[in-house]
Amino acid sequence: MELTKEQIQRVNKYLDLKGVKFIDFRVEIFDHIVSQIEQKLEVENTDFETIFYQVTDQWNKQLNSSSSFIFGLAYSAPKVVMNKAKKVFKPFFFFTLVLCILPGILMSFLDLKISPQVVNRTSKTINVIALLLSSIWLFTTIKTSRDKIKTVYSFIIKTQSLTIIYVPLMVLTSSIKDGLTITLFLVFVSMVMLNVIFYKKHQKEKEKYKLLVG
Amino acid sequence: MGNQKLYKGSLQTIILKLLAQNDKMYGYEITQKVKELTKGELKITEGALYPALHKLEAEGLLDVEVAKVGNRLRKYYKLTENGTKETANKLEEMQEFLKTMQQLVNPKFSLE
Numbered sequence: 001m002e003l004t005k006e007q008i009q010r011v012n013k014y015l016d017l018k019g020v021k022f023i024d025f026r027v028e029i030f031d032h033i034v035s036q037i038e039q040k041l042e043v044e045n046t047d048f049e050t051i052f053y054q055v056t057d058q059w060n061k062q063l064n065s066s067s068s069f070i071f072g073l074a075y076s077a078p079k080v081v082m083n084k085a086k087k088v089f090k091p092f093f094f095f096t097l098v099l100c101i102l103p104g105i106l107m108s109f110l111d112l113k114i115s116p117q118v119v120n121r122t123s124k125t126i127n128v129i130a131l132l133l134s135s136i137w138l139f140t141t142i143k144t145s146r147d148k149i150k151t152v153y154s155f156i157i158k159t160q161s162l163t164i165i166y167v168p169l170m171v172l173t174s175s176i177k178d179g180l181t182i183t184l185f186l187v188f189v190s191m192v193m194l195n196v197i198f199y200k201k202h203q204k205e206k207e208k209y210k211l212l213v214g
Numbered sequence: 215m216g217n218q219k220l221y222k223g224s225l226q227t228i229i230l231k232l233l234a235q236n237d238k239m240y241g242y243e244i245t246q247k248v249k250e251l252t253k254g255e256l257k258i259t260e261g262a263l264y265p266a267l268h269k270l271e272a273e274g275l276l277d278v279e280v281a282k283v284g285n286r287l288r289k290y291y292k293l294t295e296n297g298t299k300e301t302a303n304k305l306e307e308m309q310e311f312l313k314t315m316q317q318l319v320n321p322k323f324s325l326e
Contacts, residue, residue, distance in 0.1 A: 002284060002285065003285075008285060008286075025264075027280065027286075027287045027288075027289055028240075028241055028264065028289045029260075029264075030286060031240065031241070031242065031283075031286055031287065031288050031289070032241050032242045032260065034286060035242040035243075036242060039246075058260075059260065061261065062260055062261045080260075080261065080264060080265075083265060084265065084268060087265075087269075208278055208280055208289075209280055209287070210280075
């Protein structure tokens with residue numbers, strides 16, 4: 001039995017309330033819930049309200065708001081979305097963590113004697129590259145934040161928007177005498193890489209739903 | 215019903231096998247088909263199904279197709295070429311596993 005417009009609206013409102021705005025989950029979960037209700041209405045001799053509460057009660061566990069230390073506790077999403085975001089982001093998180101530690105360790109072991117000219121030239125090169133990368137980062141971040149269509153990938157980009165702001169500033173104001181600037185630079189490069197990769201994935205995901213997006 | 219934990223590690227193989235037999239399927243359809251085939255013994259939860267489907271899709275074993283069905287969109291999953299090969303491998307692994315378990319649990323009546 002197909003649901004009426006009002007009943008469909010109830011399901012949509014439920015998903016809005018749960019914050020399921022991510023297209024890569026919304027379409028699928030909406031279809032699943034509506035299919036479940038339609039089938040139950042056919043099989044069981046019960047009214048829509050009762051079935052609606054049974055089905056949504058079953059989904060609540062997966063759709064309740066959840067957060068993770070990986071993204072910062074300020075960012076939350078339905079549990080099912082958060083779980084996927086964590087799975088997708090974890091390799092990048094640990095890669096960036098290694099980049100934070102490795103240059104410092106290498107520098108202390110190698111004890112390099114670098115001439116001031118080399119330091120100066122490398123600093124300038126890092127600044128120019130950082131500036132170029134900043135524009136790429138800005139483009140991908142602004143483009144995804146303005147996009148009305150949200151995916152798990154745009155959620156990840158959003159969670160990284162605050163932490164990255166200080167990185168180019170520090171790169172532009174430091175020298176490479178110690179491992180710090182190199183560390184910051186490498187972390188910044190990896191974050192821009194992350195943004196570009198997830199921006200592309202976001203676009204690819206949208207492409208699958210072109211019927212809806214238009 | 216109490217055996218849900220034992221089935222957990224086999225979820226991907228179950229999905230691949232179903233898709234090998236059914237060309238394309240959507241999430242809810244998969245849960246219902248499994249329930250029907252196992253006479254209600256195995257119930258795949260939404261919390262386990264979608265992460266498994268998304269993982270298989272990310273690994274390139276499944277392809278997706280979004281189609282308008284009635285008043286809504288529906289996401290269908292189907293096997294890719296790699297997915298078809300992987301299904302054969304996973305089923306072979308499963309047979310081996312079942313054979314080993316049979317030998318361990320009930321040596322007198324093992325399959326060999």
